[in-house]
Amino acid sequence: MEGKKKxxxxxxxxxxxxxxxxxxxxxxxITEGEVYGLLGPNGAGKTTxxxxxxxxxxxxxxxxxxxxxxxxxxxxAVKRIVSYLPDNVGFYEDMxxxxxxxxxxxxxxxxxxxxxxxxxxxxxxxxxxxxxxxxVATYSKGMRQRLGIADVxxxxxxxxxxxxxxxxxxxxxxxxxLELIRELSEKDGRTVLVSSHHLHQMEKxxxxxxxxxxGKLIASGPIDTLWKQxxxxxxxxxxxxxxxxxxxxxxxxxxxxxxxxxxxxRGMYTVISKTDIRQKLVRxxxxxxxxxxxxxxxxxxxxxxxxxxxxxxxxx
Amino acid sequence: MDxxxxxxAGLYVLFRKELADHFRSxxxxxxxxxxxxxxxxxxxxxxxxxxxxxxxxxxxFVFLKLFTSSGGSLPSFAAFISFLGPLVGLALGxxxxxxxxxxxxxxxxxxxxxxxxxxxxxxFLAGLAVLSIMIITLGLSIGGFGIILTGIPPTLExxxxxxxxxxxxxxxxxxxxxxxxxxxxxxxQTATSALAGIAIWLFFVVFINLFAGxxxxxxxxxxDQAGAVEILRNQRLRQGINRLSPxxxxxxxxxxxxxxxxxxLGLVLLDQIEGAIPxxxxxxxxxxxxxxxxxxxxxxxxxCFAIGYVYFMKQxxxx
Numbered sequence: 096m097e098g099k100k101k102x103x104x105x106x107x108x109x110x111x112x113x114x115x116x117x118x119x120x121x122x123x124x125i126t127e128g129e130v131y132g133l134l135g136p137n138g139a140g141k142t143t144x145x146x147x148x149x150x151x152x153x154x155x156x157x158x159x160x161x162x163x164x165x166x167x168x169x170x171x172a173v174k175r176i177v178s179y180l181p182d183n184v185g186f187y188e189d190m191x192x193x194x195x196x197x198x199x200x201x202x203x204x205x206x207x208x209x210x211x212x213x214x215x216x217x218x219x220x221x222x223x224x225x226x227x228x229x230x231v232a233t234y235s236k237g238m239r240q241r242l243g244i245a246d247v248x249x250x251x252x253x254x255x256x257x258x259x260x261x262x263x264x265x266x267x268x269x270x271x272x273l274e275l276i277r278e279l280s281e282k283d284g285r286t287v288l289v290s291s292h293h294l295h296q297m298e299k300x301x302x303x304x305x306x307x308x309x310g311k312l313i314a315s316g317p318i319d320t321l322w323k324q325x326x327x328x329x330x331x332x333x334x335x336x337x338x339x340x341x342x343x344x345x346x347x348x349x350x351x352x353x354x355x356x357x358x359x360x361r362g363m364y365t366v367i368s369k370t371d372i373r374q375k376l377v378r379x380x381x382x383x384x385x386x387x388x389x390x391x392x393x394x395x396x397x398x399x400x401x402x403x404x405x406x407x408x409x410x411x
Numbered sequence: 412m413d414x415x416x417x418x419x420a421g422l423y424v425l426f427r428k429e430l431a432d433h434f435r436s437x438x439x440x441x442x443x444x445x446x447x448x449x450x451x452x453x454x455x456x457x458x459x460x461x462x463x464x465x466x467x468x469x470x471x472f473v474f475l476k477l478f479t480s481s482g483g484s485l486p487s488f489a490a491f492i493s494f495l496g497p498l499v500g501l502a503l504g505x506x507x508x509x510x511x512x513x514x515x516x517x518x519x520x521x522x523x524x525x526x527x528x529x530x531x532x533x534x535f536l537a538g539l540a541v542l543s544i545m546i547i548t549l550g551l552s553i554g555g556f557g558i559i560l561t562g563i564p565p566t567l568e569x570x571x572x573x574x575x576x577x578x579x580x581x582x583x584x585x586x587x588x589x590x591x592x593x594x595x596x597x598x599x600q601t602a603t604s605a606l607a608g609i610a611i612w613l614f615f616v617v618f619i620n621l622f623a624g625x626x627x628x629x630x631x632x633x634x635d636q637a638g639a640v641e642i643l644r645n646q647r648l649r650q651g652i653n654r655l656s657p658x659x660x661x662x663x664x665x666x667x668x669x670x671x672x673x674x675x676l677g678l679v680l681l682d683q684i685e686g687a688i689p690x691x692x693x694x695x696x697x698x699x700x701x702x703x704x705x706x707x708x709x710x711x712x713x714x715c716f717a718i719g720y721v722y723f724m725k726q727x728x729x730x
C-alpha cells in the first residue's frame with residue numbers, strides 16, 4: 096500500500112451545528128485501492144463526514160481533497176469519480192430497476208447504448224438479472240440494496256462510498272453483499288469507504304478501519320495494529336475452560352503467578368495478564384490432571400478493540 | 412464551457428424524467444380530467460347561451476364571450492380556471508422536494524455530478540411545461556369547440572386576446588406551482604405541504620375578501636352619514652388588500668383581456684365617466700391596463716421560486 100496515492104485526504108475537517116460538534120478536527124487519509132471502514136456508534140459523525148467528502152455538506156472548518164479536487168469548491172469533479180450509496184437508499188418506486196439505473200447513467204452523461212450494456216452486465220453481477228424489468232416497488236430490501244450497488248457502479252467510479260450498506264438485510268444477503276464490496280477493491284481496484292457499526296462485518300472486508308467517537312477519529316489503522324495498541328495498554332485476556340471444573344482449578348489458575356486478575360463465570364475463566372501466559376497455563380493444567388476444553392486469547396477481533404476504545408472514551 | 416455543457420445535460424435529463432413522471436402519474440390524470448370536464452361543461456352551456464345573445468346584441472367579440480359568459484347555471488370558463496388553477500399548480504409541486512427526501516432518492520440524486528440547483532430548476536421547469544401544455548391544449552381545443560358550437564370564427568384580435576389569456580393563466584398557475592414547491596422545501600411531510608398549499612389557496616380565493624372588508628371597515632368605517640371620501644377610502648383599502656391575492660389579480664386581468672369593454676379596474680366616480688363615449692379598448696390599451704397585474708404575478712412567482720432556491724441551496728441533505 097505504501098507509495099500509492101492518497102486519494103482521499105481531510106485536513107482538520109470540522110462540522111458544527113450550533114453548539115453541537117458533529118465532526119471535530121478530522122485528519123483522514125485513504126489510499127487508492129483500499130477498503131477503509133469507518134466505525135462508530137450511531138451519531139458519531141460518520142454520515143456527516145461522508146457528506147462533506149462528497150461536497151454535499153459544507154464543512155465549518157478544514158478541507159477535503161478527493162483526487163486533488165477540493166470537495167467544497169469543485170463538487171462536480173469529485174462527484175464524477177465518487178459514487179455514494181446512502182443508508183436506506185431509495186429508488187423511484189414506479190420505475191423499473193432498469194429505468195432507475197438508466198436515469199443515473201444519463202445524469203452521468205453516459206450514452207444510452209453504452210448504458211444498456213452496462214446495466215445488463217451489472218444486473219447479472221448483483222444478481223438482479225431476472226428482476227431488472229420489474230418495478231422497484233416490488234423489490235425486497237436486499238434487492239434494493241443490490242440495485243443500489245449496481246447504481247453505484249454504473250458510472251464506473253474510482254471511489255465508492257457506502258453508508259451502512261448492510262443495514263436491515265438478512266444474514267445470507269449480508270454475506271453476498273460483503274463479498275461484492277470486497278470484489279470492488281480486489282477485482283476492480285476501486286477505493287471503498289464503508290461506514291458501519293457492525294464490527295465483525297467490517298473485519299471481514301476492511302484493509303484498515305478508523306474508529307469514530309463523538310466526531311473524533313480516535314484510532315486508525317489495520318485491525319491487528321489497533322489490537323496491538325490496545326493490548327499493550329490493557330494486557331492480554333485469555334478465556335479458558337477446563338474439566339473437571341473444581342475449586343482446585345481456580346486455585347491453580349490464580350497461582351500461576353503472572354495472572355493479574357481472574358474472573359469466573361459459568362465454567363469460563365477470564366484471565367488478565369501483562370504477558371501471554373497461555374503456554375504456562377496449559378502446561379500446569381495438564382501437569383495437574385485437568386483437561387483443557389477451551390482456550391482463546393480474546394482480542395484481535397474488532398469487537399474488543401471497539402469496546403475498549405469506547406470504554407476509554409467513556410462512551411460505553 | 413465543458414462544465415456548462417454538462418450542467419445543461421443534467422438539467423435536460425432531469426427535466427425529461429420529471430416530465431415523464433408527471434404525465435404518467437395518476438395525480439395528473441385526475442387534475443386534467445377535473446379541469447377538462449368542468450371547462451367543457453362551462454363552454455357548452457356558455458355556447459348555448461351565446462346563440463341567443465348573438466341574435467339580440469350583434470356579434471362583436473362573441474368568440475371571447477365563450478370564456479367569460481356564464482350561460483345558465485354553470486360559472487364561466489374563466490371563473491372555473493381562476494378557482495381550479497391553483498389546484499393544478501399545487502398538485503404538480505407539493506411533493507417535489509420532500510417527496511424525494513422521504514423516498515431516500517434525494518441524496519442519491521444529489522451525489523450525481525449535477526449542480527444542486529439543477530434539481531430545483533429542472534423540477535420547476537418540468538411543472539411549468541406540464542401546465543403550459545395542459546392549458547394551451549385546453550384553451551385551443553375549447554376555442555375550436557366554441558367555433559363549432561357558435562359557428563362564428565374569431566377575429567385576429569380575438570385570437571390575440573385568447574392567447575394572452577392563455578399566457579396569463581400559465582403565469583397564474585406557475586405562481587401556485589412556485590408556492591407549492593416552496594412548501595415542499597419548508598415542510599418535511601408531503602401531506603403537510605399539500606395541506607398548507609390548500610390552506611393558502613382557500614385563504615386567497617375565499618377568505619381574503621372577508622378579511623379585507625373587516626380591515627377596511629375597521630380603519631375607515633362607513634356610516635349612514637359617511638361622505639364620498641370615506642366610502643372611497645374604504646373601497647380603495649378593501650381593493651388594495653384584495654389585490655394581495657393572486658386570484659383577484661388574475662380575475663381582473665382576465666376580465667380586462669377577454670372583455671374589451673372593460674375600461675378601468677378601480678373605483679370610478681360618476682363625474683369621471685361624464686362625457687365618456689361607451690366603446691371598446693384596443694388590445695394594446697387592455698394590456699396596458701393589466702400590465703401591473705401580469706408583472707405582479709410574475710414577480711410573486713419569481714420571489715417564491717427564489718426563496719425556495721436559496722433555502723434549498725443551504726438546506727442540509729440529510730433528513
